[in-house]
Amino acid sequence: MAKCQRSLLPTEIWAEIFDQLLHHPVLFNPDPLSATGNPHTSLRQWYNYPLLESIERQRRVLRLVSSSWKALADKSPFQYLDTRQSLETELRMVRRVRLGIKRDAPWDLRTLDDYEAWMEMSDEEPPTERLFPIVESFVHTGKARNVAIITLTGQRCLTALIEEALTGMLPAVKAISVEGYVYPPLNLVRAFPNLTFLGMQVGVGPPSGPMYLENESVFPDLKILQLAFEDDASNIALFQHWQLPKLEHLEITVGCTDIEAATDSIQYLHGFLKRVGPTLTGLKIYFSGEWITLPSDLWDIVPRIVYLGVSTLSPGYHCSPPPQAHPLRTLANVELETGTASGVLYRHIEGWTGLTTVIDSHIWENIPPWTRGPSQPAFIHRHCGADTLCRECIIDMHILCTARGWRYEDKLGRTWKEYCERVEMDGTEVRCSSRIGEIHL
Structure with a gap:
């Protein structure tokens, strides 16, 4: 009887079950902050390509069970295509796509997750001559009409995508992440007027052709903007005339070559922040390899x-604390290279009163058994x-x-206690249990 009842379940119920199995609140969302409200973990999840691949593999397994399950799996709105892995022809409802060619990661990026690797930027030139036909063939098959999120590499591919979008071939796109030293093309906002997310690794030096520098462009719905610069942030000037009335979260990455470049970059960023700062609820500034000195009027x-x-x-x-009425509640150390950044950060914020959460750049799995008690002086040790x-x-x-009542998280958003509880729940070896009493959770 039970078997008979299961077979008579309405198709709508099975479709709902499939959607629950394949859905992820962040990965398929062109506005990832709306899913969790936590910018530190949301964007890290959004760039989790291995998890996207895992979900897509699960969908493909489901479609092998029977013809009816195949039909349901093929109608799922949560489909992912990575052309670096394959060019599947059966996809018709693909929501997120990564257009690229499989390459080995540079040795200095292999220890980073995909989000951190995007921040660091690779200095390897992408093989755009091979990518260009992939972009064209993907769009012309008609598989792109439901795509909401696109990751691609190189100026030529971005230009090709814009040309296709202007003909109406990409009506659903709301999020774009571009890798590989590009400049903002003139028709970007015309091609994608509904963007809520834009990530762009910006080219070095002045552009060779006309860009947005001389024109105002209004992105009415853009909420998240990620910009990565190599050497310094002088090319932030390319974005000075953008109108971003709904911008909520801004991330700036700069691959500074020396302290002078870092100092200059802050000056370049200052004018842009004055334009977009009033609407921001989240800001991240990462300088690779150099110290940061924040603007004196930041707050x-x-x-x-x-x-x-x-x-x-x-x-x-000296980083002045925010005024008493300022809403800042979370401060994150996003350093990837300097292992002593935590101690430096604490010395800057030990007098701050409004914080509720401090996020650091480690993961708890990398913290070995510890014997030091809380009565010993802090940050008096050999690093x-x-x-x-x-x-x-x-x-x-x-x-x-x-001791101050602040929540202290690793870069995945977990406190020490939450990490230990999860390890115990999973039934794996609890390396951390011997330290729980010693660090007085």
């Missing part, structure tokens, strides 16, 4: 931010740790934040 030009992520602040610089991470700084930060 005035970003009066609404509740989240601030920064890489290593300059030790010789140590693999891959530049000083684990003693992490423990000190945990103790100090706990």
Whole structure:
């Protein structure tokens, strides 16, 4: 009887079951912040390509069960295509696509997740001559009409995509992430007027042709903007005339070559922040390999931010705390290279009163058993740790934040206690249990 009842379930019920199995609140969302409200973890999840591939594999397994399940799986709105892996012809409802060619990651990026690798930028030139026909063939098959999210590489591919969009071939696109040193084309907003998310690794030096520099462009719905610059942020000038009335979250990455480039970059960014700052609720500034000195009037030009992520602040610089009425609640250390950044960060914020959460750049799995008690002085130790991470700084930060009533998270958004509880729930070896009492959770 039970078997008979299951076979008589309405198709709508089975479709709902499939959607629940294949759905992810962030990965298929062109506005990932709306899913969780946490910019630190949302964007890291959004760039989780291995998880996207896993969900797509699960969908393909379901479609092998029977003809009816195949029909349901093929109608699922949660389909992902990575042309670096294959060019499947049966996809008709693909929602997210990554247009590219499979390449080995540069050695210096292999320890990073996809989000961090995007921040660091690779200096390898993409094989755009091979990518261009992939973009054309994908769009012309008609498979792209339901695509909401696109990742692609190179100026030529971006230009080709815009040309196709202007003919009405990409009506649903709301999120674009572009890798490989590009410049903002003139027709970007005409081609994609409904963008809510834009990530762009910006080219070095002045563009060779006309860009947005001389024209105002209005992106009426853009909420998230990621810009990565190599050497310095001088090309932020290409975006100075953009009108972004709904911008909520801004991320700036700069591959500074020296301290002078870092200082100049802050000056370049200052004018842009004054334009877009009033609407921001989240801001992240990452300088690769150099210290940051924030603008002295930062709290005035970003009066609404509740989240601030920064890489290593300059030790010789005093970061003024936000005013008492300022809404900032979360401060994140987003440094990827300097293992002592946690200690430097705490010295800057130890007098701050409005924070509720501090997020660091480690993951708890990398913190070994610890014997130091909370009564010992903080940050008075020889820095140590693999891959530049000083684990003693992490423990000190945990103790100090706990004492102040601040939530202290790793880069995946977990407190120490939450991590330990999850390990115990999973039934795996609990390396951390011996330390729980010692660090007074």
